[in-house]
Amino acid sequence: MATRLGLGLPQNRQYDLGTDVPDVARAAERIGYDSLWVYERALFPEPATQGLYGIEGLPWPDAYRHVADPLVTLTLAAAATERVSLGSSVLVAPLHTPFQLAKALASLDAASGGRVLAGFGTGWSLDEYAASGIRPIKERGRVLDEVIDVCRAVWGPDPVRHTGPLTSIDSALVGPKPARPIPVLLAAGTGRARERLVEHADGWLPTATGVEQVADQWHALQDLAAERGRQQPIRTVLRVNARYRAKREGGDRRPFHGGAEQIAADLLPYAELGLEEILVDVQSTPRDAEELKDVAAEVYEAARAAGL
Template identity: 30%
Template sequence: MKLGVTMFATDLAMPVQQLAKAAEERGLDSLYLPEHTHIPVSRRTPYPGAADGELPEEYKRTLDPLVALSFAAAATARLRLGTGILLAAQRDPIVTAKAIASLDLLSGGRVVVGVGFGWNVEEIENHGVPYGRRREIARHHVMAMQALWRDEVASFEGVEPAWSWPKPLSRPPVHVGGAAGPKLFAHVAEYADGWMPIGGRGIKAALPALREACEKAGRSMARVIPFATLATREKLDYFAELGIEEAVATLPSGPADEVLPVLDRYAALLP
Protein backbone atom coordinates (compact mmCIF):
# COMPACT_ATOMS: atom_id res chain seq x y z
CA MET A 1 0.00 0.00 0.00
CA LYS A 2 1.41 3.35 -1.07
CA LEU A 3 0.52 6.20 1.25
CA GLY A 4 0.61 9.87 0.33
CA VAL A 5 -0.53 13.00 2.12
CA THR A 6 -2.50 16.13 1.35
CA MET A 7 -2.53 19.48 3.12
CA PHE A 8 -4.08 22.89 2.49
CA ALA A 9 -0.91 24.81 1.70
CA THR A 10 -1.38 28.42 2.85
CA ASP A 11 0.68 31.43 3.88
CA LEU A 12 0.22 30.36 7.53
CA ALA A 13 0.90 26.64 7.20
CA MET A 14 4.16 24.68 7.23
CA PRO A 15 6.12 25.72 4.12
CA VAL A 16 5.51 23.32 1.25
CA GLN A 17 9.16 22.64 0.54
CA GLN A 18 9.73 21.63 4.18
CA LEU A 19 6.62 19.44 4.19
CA ALA A 20 7.64 17.74 0.96
CA LYS A 21 11.15 17.02 2.25
CA ALA A 22 9.78 15.66 5.53
CA ALA A 23 7.28 13.42 3.70
CA GLU A 24 9.97 12.01 1.42
CA GLU A 25 12.36 11.41 4.33
CA ARG A 26 9.65 9.36 6.06
CA GLY A 27 9.05 7.15 3.03
CA LEU A 28 5.69 8.57 2.03
CA ASP A 29 4.81 8.31 -1.65
CA SER A 30 3.17 11.58 -2.66
CA LEU A 31 2.07 15.08 -1.74
CA TYR A 32 -1.22 16.46 -3.08
CA LEU A 33 -2.23 20.12 -2.83
CA PRO A 34 -5.76 21.52 -3.33
CA GLU A 35 -6.96 24.58 -5.21
CA HIS A 36 -9.28 27.48 -4.53
CA THR A 37 -8.47 30.56 -6.58
CA HIS A 38 -10.43 32.87 -4.27
CA ILE A 39 -13.46 32.85 -1.96
CA PRO A 40 -16.10 35.52 -2.65
CA VAL A 41 -17.13 37.16 0.63
CA SER A 42 -20.85 36.80 -0.13
CA ARG A 43 -20.59 33.14 0.94
CA ARG A 44 -23.80 32.27 -0.88
CA THR A 45 -22.74 28.62 -0.94
CA PRO A 46 -22.59 26.95 2.51
CA TYR A 47 -19.49 24.89 3.13
CA PRO A 48 -20.57 21.24 2.73
CA GLY A 49 -17.98 19.90 5.17
CA ALA A 50 -19.57 21.35 8.33
CA ALA A 51 -23.07 21.21 9.78
CA ASP A 52 -23.14 24.99 10.26
CA GLY A 53 -21.78 25.68 6.78
CA GLU A 54 -18.87 27.67 8.22
CA LEU A 55 -15.85 27.78 5.92
CA PRO A 56 -12.45 26.88 7.44
CA GLU A 57 -9.89 29.68 7.29
CA GLU A 58 -7.49 27.77 5.01
CA TYR A 59 -9.94 27.96 2.08
CA LYS A 60 -9.36 31.73 1.93
CA ARG A 61 -5.58 31.40 1.96
CA THR A 62 -4.78 28.51 -0.41
CA LEU A 63 -1.59 28.72 -2.45
CA ASP A 64 -1.68 28.04 -6.17
CA PRO A 65 -1.05 24.27 -6.31
CA LEU A 66 1.23 24.24 -9.37
CA VAL A 67 3.47 27.02 -8.07
CA ALA A 68 3.62 25.37 -4.64
CA LEU A 69 4.37 21.95 -6.14
CA SER A 70 7.33 23.43 -8.02
CA PHE A 71 8.89 24.20 -4.63
CA ALA A 72 8.10 20.68 -3.47
CA ALA A 73 9.73 19.29 -6.61
CA ALA A 74 12.91 21.28 -6.01
CA ALA A 75 13.16 20.02 -2.42
CA THR A 76 12.73 16.31 -3.23
CA ALA A 77 13.96 13.60 -5.57
CA ARG A 78 11.27 10.91 -5.75
CA LEU A 79 8.08 12.25 -4.07
CA ARG A 80 5.15 12.26 -6.51
CA LEU A 81 3.54 15.67 -6.90
CA GLY A 82 -0.24 15.82 -7.14
CA THR A 83 -3.05 18.31 -7.47
CA GLY A 84 -5.88 17.38 -5.20
CA ILE A 85 -8.06 18.81 -6.48
CA LEU A 86 -7.36 21.02 -9.53
CA LEU A 87 -10.54 22.89 -10.48
CA ALA A 88 -10.29 22.25 -14.19
CA ALA A 89 -13.37 24.20 -15.30
CA GLN A 90 -11.94 27.38 -13.76
CA ARG A 91 -8.61 27.15 -15.60
CA ASP A 92 -7.48 28.01 -19.11
CA PRO A 93 -6.51 24.60 -20.52
CA ILE A 94 -3.69 25.85 -22.76
CA VAL A 95 -1.91 27.73 -19.97
CA THR A 96 -2.54 24.94 -17.45
CA ALA A 97 -1.31 22.23 -19.81
CA LYS A 98 1.90 24.19 -20.31
CA ALA A 99 2.40 24.65 -16.55
CA ILE A 100 1.78 20.97 -15.77
CA ALA A 101 4.04 19.78 -18.60
CA SER A 102 6.78 22.13 -17.40
CA LEU A 103 6.46 20.89 -13.82
CA ASP A 104 6.52 17.27 -14.98
CA LEU A 105 9.61 17.84 -17.12
CA LEU A 106 11.52 19.71 -14.41
CA SER A 107 10.55 17.20 -11.69
CA GLY A 108 11.60 14.17 -13.70
CA GLY A 109 8.11 12.91 -14.52
CA ARG A 110 6.55 12.98 -11.04
CA VAL A 111 3.27 14.84 -11.62
CA VAL A 112 -0.20 13.41 -10.92
CA VAL A 113 -3.27 15.46 -11.88
CA GLY A 114 -6.25 15.12 -9.58
CA VAL A 115 -9.16 17.12 -11.01
CA GLY A 116 -12.59 18.03 -9.74
CA PHE A 117 -15.65 20.06 -10.63
CA GLY A 118 -16.00 22.34 -7.61
CA TRP A 119 -18.81 23.04 -5.16
CA ASN A 120 -18.57 26.79 -4.46
CA VAL A 121 -21.09 28.33 -6.86
CA GLU A 122 -19.89 31.92 -6.61
CA GLU A 123 -16.22 30.99 -7.01
CA ILE A 124 -17.02 29.05 -10.18
CA GLU A 125 -19.27 31.76 -11.60
CA ASN A 126 -16.60 34.43 -11.02
CA HIS A 127 -14.54 32.55 -13.62
CA GLY A 128 -17.33 32.95 -16.18
CA VAL A 129 -18.39 29.31 -15.82
CA PRO A 130 -22.11 28.56 -15.39
CA TYR A 131 -22.37 26.25 -12.38
CA GLY A 132 -24.60 23.79 -14.24
CA ARG A 133 -22.02 23.40 -17.03
CA ARG A 134 -18.93 22.96 -14.84
CA ARG A 135 -18.66 19.18 -15.45
CA GLU A 136 -18.90 19.53 -19.23
CA ILE A 137 -16.38 22.38 -19.25
CA ALA A 138 -13.98 20.51 -16.96
CA ARG A 139 -14.20 17.49 -19.28
CA HIS A 140 -13.36 19.64 -22.29
CA HIS A 141 -10.44 21.29 -20.51
CA VAL A 142 -8.94 18.00 -19.32
CA MET A 143 -9.22 16.38 -22.74
CA ALA A 144 -7.70 19.51 -24.33
CA MET A 145 -4.74 19.31 -21.93
CA GLN A 146 -4.29 15.63 -22.70
CA ALA A 147 -4.16 16.43 -26.43
CA LEU A 148 -1.55 19.14 -25.82
CA TRP A 149 0.57 16.73 -23.78
CA ARG A 150 0.23 13.89 -26.30
CA ASP A 151 0.13 15.25 -29.84
CA GLU A 152 2.86 16.95 -31.86
CA VAL A 153 0.12 19.05 -33.44
CA ALA A 154 -2.78 19.25 -31.03
CA SER A 155 -6.30 20.31 -31.92
CA PHE A 156 -9.52 20.46 -29.97
CA GLU A 157 -12.79 22.34 -29.99
CA GLY A 158 -12.26 26.09 -29.88
CA VAL A 159 -8.53 26.04 -30.73
CA GLU A 160 -6.89 25.68 -34.12
CA PRO A 161 -4.15 23.03 -34.56
CA ALA A 162 -1.18 24.12 -32.46
CA TRP A 163 2.28 23.22 -31.23
CA SER A 164 2.91 23.17 -27.51
CA TRP A 165 6.15 22.16 -25.86
CA PRO A 166 7.52 21.00 -23.51
CA LYS A 167 5.76 17.68 -23.46
CA PRO A 168 5.60 15.89 -20.10
CA LEU A 169 8.27 13.25 -19.58
CA SER A 170 5.54 10.69 -18.97
CA ARG A 171 1.83 11.19 -19.53
CA PRO A 172 0.56 12.58 -16.22
CA PRO A 173 -2.13 10.30 -14.82
CA VAL A 174 -5.49 12.03 -14.34
CA HIS A 175 -7.75 11.08 -11.45
CA VAL A 176 -11.24 12.51 -10.99
CA GLY A 177 -12.40 13.37 -7.49
CA GLY A 178 -15.96 13.34 -6.26
CA ALA A 179 -18.83 11.31 -4.86
CA ALA A 180 -19.83 8.02 -6.48
CA GLY A 181 -22.53 8.19 -9.12
CA PRO A 182 -23.24 7.49 -12.78
CA LYS A 183 -22.26 10.99 -13.97
CA LEU A 184 -18.93 10.93 -12.19
CA PHE A 185 -18.13 7.37 -13.22
CA ALA A 186 -18.89 8.24 -16.85
CA HIS A 187 -16.23 10.95 -16.63
CA VAL A 188 -13.73 8.58 -15.02
CA ALA A 189 -14.35 5.90 -17.64
CA GLU A 190 -14.04 8.30 -20.57
CA TYR A 191 -10.88 10.28 -19.88
CA ALA A 192 -9.32 9.45 -16.50
CA ASP A 193 -6.97 6.89 -15.05
CA GLY A 194 -8.62 6.74 -11.66
CA TRP A 195 -11.25 7.83 -9.16
CA MET A 196 -10.40 9.75 -5.98
CA PRO A 197 -13.29 9.34 -3.51
CA ILE A 198 -13.06 11.83 -0.65
CA GLY A 199 -12.57 10.12 2.69
CA GLY A 200 -13.18 6.59 1.49
CA ARG A 201 -16.65 5.78 2.81
CA GLY A 202 -18.87 3.70 0.55
CA ILE A 203 -16.09 2.57 -1.77
CA LYS A 204 -16.92 -1.14 -1.61
CA ALA A 205 -20.54 -0.55 -2.60
CA ALA A 206 -19.49 1.75 -5.47
CA LEU A 207 -16.91 -0.54 -7.07
CA PRO A 208 -19.37 -2.60 -9.18
CA ALA A 209 -20.81 0.56 -10.77
CA LEU A 210 -17.36 1.91 -11.53
CA ARG A 211 -16.32 -1.41 -13.04
CA GLU A 212 -19.47 -1.48 -15.17
CA ALA A 213 -18.82 2.07 -16.44
CA CYS A 214 -15.26 1.13 -17.41
CA GLU A 215 -16.39 -2.05 -19.16
CA LYS A 216 -19.04 -0.10 -21.06
CA ALA A 217 -16.31 2.29 -22.23
CA GLY A 218 -14.20 -0.67 -23.38
CA ARG A 219 -11.33 -0.03 -21.01
CA SER A 220 -9.68 -1.61 -17.98
CA MET A 221 -10.87 -0.91 -14.45
CA ALA A 222 -9.92 2.53 -13.18
CA ARG A 223 -7.63 2.85 -10.21
CA VAL A 224 -9.22 3.87 -6.91
CA ILE A 225 -7.29 6.21 -4.61
CA PRO A 226 -9.11 7.12 -1.37
CA PHE A 227 -8.32 10.80 -0.84
CA ALA A 228 -8.05 12.99 2.27
CA THR A 229 -8.71 10.01 4.51
CA LEU A 230 -7.76 9.75 8.19
CA ALA A 231 -5.41 6.82 7.77
CA THR A 232 -5.32 4.01 10.33
CA ARG A 233 -3.89 0.50 10.16
CA GLU A 234 -7.39 -0.96 10.03
CA LYS A 235 -8.53 1.39 7.28
CA LEU A 236 -5.49 0.75 5.10
CA ASP A 237 -5.89 -3.01 5.56
CA TYR A 238 -9.53 -2.69 4.50
CA PHE A 239 -8.56 -0.75 1.39
CA ALA A 240 -5.97 -3.41 0.55
CA GLU A 241 -8.62 -6.13 0.83
CA LEU A 242 -10.59 -4.25 -1.84
CA GLY A 243 -7.58 -4.31 -4.17
CA ILE A 244 -6.70 -0.68 -3.58
CA GLU A 245 -2.97 0.01 -3.80
CA GLU A 246 -2.75 3.67 -2.83
CA ALA A 247 -4.37 6.09 -0.38
CA VAL A 248 -3.84 9.75 0.44
CA ALA A 249 -4.11 10.82 4.09
CA THR A 250 -5.07 14.28 5.28
CA LEU A 251 -2.82 16.58 7.29
CA PRO A 252 -3.84 19.63 9.33
CA SER A 253 -3.22 22.98 7.70
CA GLY A 254 -0.91 24.36 10.33
CA PRO A 255 2.69 24.98 11.40
CA ALA A 256 5.33 22.27 11.54
CA ASP A 257 4.77 21.44 15.21
CA GLU A 258 1.18 20.46 14.36
CA VAL A 259 1.92 18.72 11.07
CA LEU A 260 5.03 16.66 11.81
CA PRO A 261 3.55 14.49 14.59
CA VAL A 262 0.69 13.50 12.24
CA LEU A 263 3.19 12.83 9.48
CA ASP A 264 5.11 10.57 11.88
CA ARG A 265 1.94 8.62 12.70
CA TYR A 266 1.27 8.05 9.03
CA ALA A 267 4.86 7.02 8.39
CA ALA A 268 4.53 4.39 11.12
CA LEU A 269 1.79 2.72 9.05
CA LEU A 270 4.15 2.03 6.16
CA PRO A 271 5.40 -1.57 5.72
Protein backbone atom coordinates in the same frame (compact mmCIF):
# COMPACT_ATOMS: atom_id res chain seq x y z
CA MET B 1 1.84 -5.37 -1.90
CA ALA B 2 1.85 -2.45 0.54
CA THR B 3 -0.59 0.40 -0.01
CA ARG B 4 1.11 3.51 -1.32
CA LEU B 5 0.91 6.42 1.11
CA GLY B 6 0.72 10.10 0.20
CA LEU B 7 0.85 13.27 2.28
CA GLY B 8 -0.99 16.56 1.86
CA LEU B 9 1.37 19.51 1.46
CA PRO B 10 1.06 22.57 3.76
CA GLN B 11 -1.14 25.17 2.04
CA ASN B 12 -2.98 26.72 4.97
CA ARG B 13 -2.53 29.95 6.91
CA GLN B 14 -0.17 28.70 9.63
CA TYR B 15 2.51 27.71 7.11
CA ASP B 16 5.05 29.79 5.21
CA LEU B 17 4.68 28.90 1.55
CA GLY B 18 8.23 29.56 0.44
CA THR B 19 10.05 27.75 3.24
CA ASP B 20 7.61 25.22 4.71
CA VAL B 21 6.49 23.55 1.49
CA PRO B 22 10.02 22.53 0.40
CA ASP B 23 10.90 21.60 4.00
CA VAL B 24 7.87 19.35 4.47
CA ALA B 25 8.27 17.87 0.99
CA ARG B 26 11.88 16.85 1.67
CA ALA B 27 10.92 15.42 5.05
CA ALA B 28 8.03 13.41 3.59
CA GLU B 29 10.32 11.89 0.98
CA ARG B 30 12.83 10.92 3.68
CA ILE B 31 10.10 9.41 5.84
CA GLY B 32 9.06 7.17 2.98
CA TYR B 33 5.89 8.71 1.57
CA ASP B 34 5.23 7.80 -2.05
CA SER B 35 3.47 10.99 -3.11
CA LEU B 36 2.70 14.60 -2.20
CA TRP B 37 -0.67 16.25 -2.82
CA VAL B 38 -2.41 19.61 -3.06
CA TYR B 39 -6.01 20.74 -3.15
CA GLU B 40 -7.69 23.87 -4.47
CA ARG B 41 -9.87 26.46 -2.76
CA ALA B 42 -9.85 29.71 -4.68
CA LEU B 43 -11.51 31.87 -2.03
CA PHE B 44 -13.56 31.95 1.17
CA PRO B 45 -16.82 33.91 0.83
CA GLU B 46 -17.59 36.16 3.80
CA PRO B 47 -20.42 35.79 4.53
CA ALA B 48 -20.94 32.43 2.85
CA THR B 49 -23.66 32.41 0.22
CA GLN B 50 -24.02 28.62 0.35
CA GLY B 51 -22.97 25.79 2.64
CA LEU B 52 -19.98 23.52 2.21
CA TYR B 53 -20.36 21.32 -0.90
CA GLY B 54 -23.56 23.29 -1.59
CA ILE B 55 -25.28 21.73 1.45
CA GLU B 56 -27.42 24.30 3.21
CA GLY B 57 -26.26 25.11 6.74
CA LEU B 58 -22.98 23.16 6.53
CA PRO B 59 -20.18 25.61 7.44
CA TRP B 60 -16.96 25.97 5.49
CA PRO B 61 -13.88 24.84 7.48
CA ASP B 62 -11.74 27.67 8.81
CA ALA B 63 -8.79 26.14 6.96
CA TYR B 64 -10.40 27.26 3.69
CA ARG B 65 -9.88 30.90 4.65
CA HIS B 66 -6.31 30.72 3.33
CA VAL B 67 -5.25 28.10 0.77
CA ALA B 68 -2.11 28.57 -1.31
CA ASP B 69 -2.29 28.10 -5.08
CA PRO B 70 -1.98 24.37 -5.84
CA LEU B 71 0.32 24.59 -8.85
CA VAL B 72 2.73 26.98 -7.10
CA THR B 73 2.76 24.62 -4.11
CA LEU B 74 3.48 21.57 -6.29
CA THR B 75 6.26 23.42 -8.10
CA LEU B 76 7.98 24.23 -4.81
CA ALA B 77 7.70 20.59 -3.77
CA ALA B 78 8.99 19.37 -7.14
CA ALA B 79 12.15 21.45 -6.82
CA ALA B 80 12.85 20.03 -3.34
CA THR B 81 12.33 16.32 -4.09
CA GLU B 82 13.53 13.59 -6.42
CA ARG B 83 11.32 10.52 -6.05
CA VAL B 84 7.77 11.25 -4.88
CA SER B 85 4.80 11.64 -7.20
CA LEU B 86 3.17 15.09 -7.26
CA GLY B 87 -0.61 15.10 -7.40
CA SER B 88 -3.70 17.27 -7.10
CA SER B 89 -6.78 16.10 -5.24
CA VAL B 90 -8.24 18.08 -6.72
CA LEU B 91 -7.73 20.96 -9.11
CA VAL B 92 -11.10 22.57 -9.87
CA ALA B 93 -10.52 22.37 -13.61
CA PRO B 94 -13.28 24.76 -14.79
CA LEU B 95 -11.63 27.60 -12.84
CA HIS B 96 -8.68 27.38 -15.28
CA THR B 97 -8.45 28.02 -19.01
CA PRO B 98 -7.83 24.61 -20.63
CA PHE B 99 -4.76 25.52 -22.68
CA GLN B 100 -2.90 27.31 -19.89
CA LEU B 101 -3.62 24.51 -17.42
CA ALA B 102 -2.43 21.88 -19.90
CA LYS B 103 0.80 23.78 -20.58
CA ALA B 104 1.49 24.41 -16.86
CA LEU B 105 1.07 20.73 -16.01
CA ALA B 106 3.25 19.68 -18.95
CA SER B 107 5.98 22.06 -17.82
CA LEU B 108 5.79 20.79 -14.23
CA ASP B 109 5.98 17.18 -15.40
CA ALA B 110 8.99 17.94 -17.60
CA ALA B 111 10.72 19.77 -14.76
CA SER B 112 10.06 17.01 -12.23
CA GLY B 113 11.10 14.11 -14.44
CA GLY B 114 7.65 12.68 -15.01
CA ARG B 115 6.10 12.76 -11.54
CA VAL B 116 2.81 14.67 -12.02
CA LEU B 117 -0.64 13.19 -11.38
CA ALA B 118 -3.34 15.50 -12.75
CA GLY B 119 -6.36 15.17 -10.47
CA PHE B 120 -9.39 17.15 -11.65
CA GLY B 121 -12.84 17.89 -10.28
CA THR B 122 -15.72 20.17 -11.23
CA GLY B 123 -16.10 21.97 -7.88
CA TRP B 124 -19.29 23.18 -6.24
CA SER B 125 -18.77 26.77 -5.02
CA LEU B 126 -20.95 29.42 -6.65
CA ASP B 127 -18.59 32.12 -5.36
CA GLU B 128 -15.51 30.51 -6.89
CA TYR B 129 -17.25 30.23 -10.24
CA ALA B 130 -18.38 33.86 -10.03
CA ALA B 131 -14.77 34.92 -9.41
CA SER B 132 -12.84 32.77 -11.87
CA GLY B 133 -15.00 30.19 -13.64
CA ILE B 134 -14.52 30.40 -17.38
CA ARG B 135 -18.16 29.36 -17.89
CA PRO B 136 -21.19 29.32 -15.56
CA ILE B 137 -21.24 26.58 -12.95
CA LYS B 138 -24.08 24.76 -14.71
CA GLU B 139 -21.67 24.08 -17.61
CA ARG B 140 -18.89 22.71 -15.43
CA GLY B 141 -19.12 19.17 -16.76
CA ARG B 142 -18.72 20.30 -20.37
CA VAL B 143 -15.76 22.48 -19.39
CA LEU B 144 -14.07 19.53 -17.69
CA ASP B 145 -14.60 17.44 -20.82
CA GLU B 146 -12.78 20.06 -22.87
CA VAL B 147 -10.01 20.46 -20.29
CA ILE B 148 -9.26 16.75 -20.63
CA ASP B 149 -9.37 16.90 -24.44
CA VAL B 150 -7.08 19.94 -24.57
CA CYS B 151 -4.63 18.38 -22.12
CA ARG B 152 -4.41 15.21 -24.20
CA ALA B 153 -3.81 17.30 -27.34
CA VAL B 154 -1.21 19.63 -25.81
CA TRP B 155 0.63 16.75 -24.13
CA GLY B 156 0.66 14.75 -27.37
CA PRO B 157 2.82 15.06 -30.48
CA ASP B 158 3.15 18.24 -32.49
CA PRO B 159 1.52 19.74 -34.40
CA VAL B 160 -1.21 20.21 -31.81
CA ARG B 161 -4.74 20.62 -33.13
CA HIS B 162 -7.98 21.08 -31.22
CA THR B 163 -11.33 22.64 -31.96
CA GLY B 164 -13.84 23.08 -29.17
CA PRO B 165 -16.24 25.56 -27.59
CA LEU B 166 -13.50 27.14 -25.45
CA THR B 167 -10.22 26.42 -27.23
CA SER B 168 -9.21 26.51 -30.87
CA ILE B 169 -5.73 25.43 -32.01
CA ASP B 170 -5.44 25.18 -35.79
CA SER B 171 -1.92 23.75 -35.86
CA ALA B 172 0.87 24.62 -33.47
CA LEU B 173 4.04 23.47 -31.78
CA VAL B 174 3.53 23.44 -28.01
CA GLY B 175 6.35 22.71 -25.60
CA PRO B 176 7.70 21.55 -23.34
CA LYS B 177 6.08 18.16 -23.53
CA PRO B 178 5.57 16.10 -20.38
CA ALA B 179 8.27 13.56 -19.59
CA ARG B 180 5.67 10.80 -20.03
CA PRO B 181 1.89 10.64 -20.53
CA ILE B 182 0.45 12.40 -17.46
CA PRO B 183 -2.23 10.29 -15.74
CA VAL B 184 -5.58 12.08 -15.43
CA LEU B 185 -7.54 11.20 -12.29
CA LEU B 186 -11.07 12.40 -11.58
CA ALA B 187 -13.20 12.91 -8.49
CA ALA B 188 -16.31 11.13 -9.71
CA GLY B 189 -19.03 9.33 -7.80
CA THR B 190 -22.20 9.12 -9.86
CA GLY B 191 -23.86 9.59 -13.23
CA ARG B 192 -22.09 11.38 -16.05
CA ALA B 193 -18.99 11.95 -13.89
CA ARG B 194 -18.55 8.19 -13.55
CA GLU B 195 -18.99 7.70 -17.30
CA ARG B 196 -16.43 10.45 -17.99
CA LEU B 197 -13.91 8.68 -15.79
CA VAL B 198 -14.40 5.27 -17.38
CA GLU B 199 -14.28 6.67 -20.91
CA HIS B 200 -11.60 9.36 -20.67
CA ALA B 201 -9.51 9.18 -17.46
CA ASP B 202 -6.83 7.01 -15.93
CA GLY B 203 -7.91 6.98 -12.31
CA TRP B 204 -10.34 7.81 -9.53
CA LEU B 205 -10.00 10.19 -6.56
CA PRO B 206 -12.55 9.18 -3.91
CA THR B 207 -12.80 10.83 -0.50
CA ALA B 208 -13.08 8.79 2.70
CA THR B 209 -16.75 9.50 3.39
CA GLY B 210 -17.46 6.00 4.72
CA VAL B 211 -16.18 2.54 3.86
CA GLU B 212 -19.53 1.25 2.58
CA GLN B 213 -20.13 4.31 0.41
CA VAL B 214 -16.65 4.17 -1.13
CA ALA B 215 -16.99 0.41 -1.67
CA ASP B 216 -20.33 0.89 -3.47
CA GLN B 217 -18.86 3.60 -5.69
CA TRP B 218 -15.79 1.49 -6.45
CA HIS B 219 -17.84 -1.55 -7.40
CA ALA B 220 -20.12 0.60 -9.57
CA LEU B 221 -17.07 2.01 -11.38
CA GLN B 222 -15.66 -1.46 -11.97
CA ASP B 223 -19.01 -2.72 -13.25
CA LEU B 224 -19.34 0.24 -15.64
CA ALA B 225 -15.77 -0.27 -16.88
CA ALA B 226 -16.53 -3.92 -17.62
CA GLU B 227 -19.79 -2.98 -19.34
CA ARG B 228 -17.99 -0.43 -21.56
CA GLY B 229 -15.17 -2.86 -22.37
CA ARG B 230 -12.45 -0.85 -20.67
CA GLN B 231 -9.16 -2.78 -20.62
CA GLN B 232 -7.01 -0.30 -18.71
CA PRO B 233 -7.15 -0.70 -14.90
CA ILE B 234 -8.49 2.26 -12.93
CA ARG B 235 -5.86 3.80 -10.68
CA THR B 236 -7.20 4.77 -7.25
CA VAL B 237 -6.06 7.38 -4.72
CA LEU B 238 -8.22 7.86 -1.64
CA ARG B 239 -8.20 11.28 0.07
CA VAL B 240 -8.35 11.21 3.88
CA ASN B 241 -8.76 14.50 5.74
CA ALA B 242 -7.48 13.70 9.24
CA ARG B 243 -7.41 15.70 12.47
CA TYR B 244 -4.49 14.53 14.58
CA ARG B 245 -4.54 14.66 18.37
CA ALA B 246 -1.50 13.82 20.49
CA LYS B 247 -3.71 11.94 22.95
CA ARG B 248 -5.96 9.08 21.91
CA GLU B 249 -9.59 10.09 21.64
CA GLY B 250 -12.23 7.91 23.23
CA GLY B 251 -15.97 7.53 23.20
CA ASP B 252 -17.80 8.08 19.94
CA ARG B 253 -14.73 9.36 18.12
CA ARG B 254 -15.18 10.55 14.55
CA PRO B 255 -13.21 8.60 11.92
CA PHE B 256 -9.69 9.94 11.34
CA HIS B 257 -9.86 12.11 14.46
CA GLY B 258 -7.36 11.06 17.11
CA GLY B 259 -3.85 9.74 17.59
CA ALA B 260 -1.66 8.22 14.91
CA GLU B 261 -2.62 4.64 15.80
CA GLN B 262 -6.31 5.52 15.64
CA ILE B 263 -5.91 7.21 12.26
CA ALA B 264 -3.98 4.17 10.98
CA ALA B 265 -6.69 1.81 12.22
CA ASP B 266 -9.31 3.86 10.35
CA LEU B 267 -7.27 3.53 7.13
CA LEU B 268 -7.23 -0.28 7.14
CA PRO B 269 -10.82 -0.97 5.99
CA TYR B 270 -10.29 1.31 2.98
CA ALA B 271 -7.02 -0.41 2.06
CA GLU B 272 -8.85 -3.75 2.21
CA LEU B 273 -11.14 -2.55 -0.58
CA GLY B 274 -8.15 -2.83 -2.90
CA LEU B 275 -7.48 0.90 -3.27
CA GLU B 276 -3.87 1.33 -4.37
CA GLU B 277 -2.96 4.56 -2.65
CA ILE B 278 -4.14 6.62 0.30
CA LEU B 279 -3.45 10.33 0.67
CA VAL B 280 -3.49 11.47 4.30
CA ASP B 281 -3.87 15.22 4.77
CA VAL B 282 -3.02 16.16 8.37
CA GLN B 283 -2.12 19.82 7.84
CA SER B 284 -5.19 21.32 9.57
CA THR B 285 -4.24 20.78 13.23
CA PRO B 286 -0.42 21.21 13.51
CA ARG B 287 0.69 24.68 14.60
CA ASP B 288 3.66 24.87 12.25
CA ALA B 289 5.82 22.90 9.82
CA GLU B 290 7.94 21.30 12.54
CA GLU B 291 4.85 19.82 14.16
CA LEU B 292 3.46 18.78 10.77
CA LYS B 293 6.65 16.84 9.99
CA ASP B 294 6.46 15.08 13.36
CA VAL B 295 2.81 14.16 12.83
CA ALA B 296 3.51 12.96 9.28
CA ALA B 297 6.28 10.67 10.55
CA GLU B 298 4.12 9.31 13.35
CA VAL B 299 1.17 8.59 11.07
CA TYR B 300 3.40 6.93 8.47
CA GLU B 301 5.04 4.66 11.06
CA ALA B 302 1.66 3.76 12.58
CA ALA B 303 0.17 2.97 9.18
CA ARG B 304 3.04 0.69 8.21
CA ALA B 305 2.96 -1.01 11.62
CA ALA B 306 -0.77 -1.63 11.17
CA GLY B 307 -0.07 -3.50 7.93
CA LEU B 308 -0.65 -0.91 5.24
